[in-house]
Amino acid sequence: MARLDSLPSLEIIQGFKGVIDYFVTRGIPCARRWPRYSKGRMSAPALQAAALFGAIVQAYALLPANVKQELTLEAADQPRSGRDIMVSGVLGHLHEHS
Numbered sequence: 001m002a003r004l005d006s007l008p009s010l011e012i013i014q015g016f017k018g019v020i021d022y023f024v025t026r027g028i029p030c031a032r033r034w035p036r037y038s039k040g041r042m043s044a045p046a047l048q049a050a051a052l053f054g055a056i057v058q059a060y061a062l063l064p065a066n067v068k069q070e071l072t073l074e075a076a077d078q079p080r081s082g083r084d085i086m087v088s089g090v091l092g093h094l095h096e097h098s
Helices: 010-015 044-060 065-074 082-090
Strands: 021-026 030-034
Touching: 044 082, 065 082
Parallel strands: none
Antiparallel strands: 021 030
């Protein structure tokens, strides 16, 4: 990680996308090598959770149009989407938006 005096222009940041990660932490502009994540390091429970989440998200596409419409209407005044509400409900983490 390198501390910077200021962040470069947006064109420079976009030009280095995938190579350098620019960010601000505690008010200090910084840069680092773009993070790389390897799926090979995931534990067995993490892989199972990812597979479950993927299956739930794919199941959303199979829902009838009227169910998708109701989920979209439910999400109208929330920062979540209808798909987010469905996934939360399936996983058992559905909470009322406050």
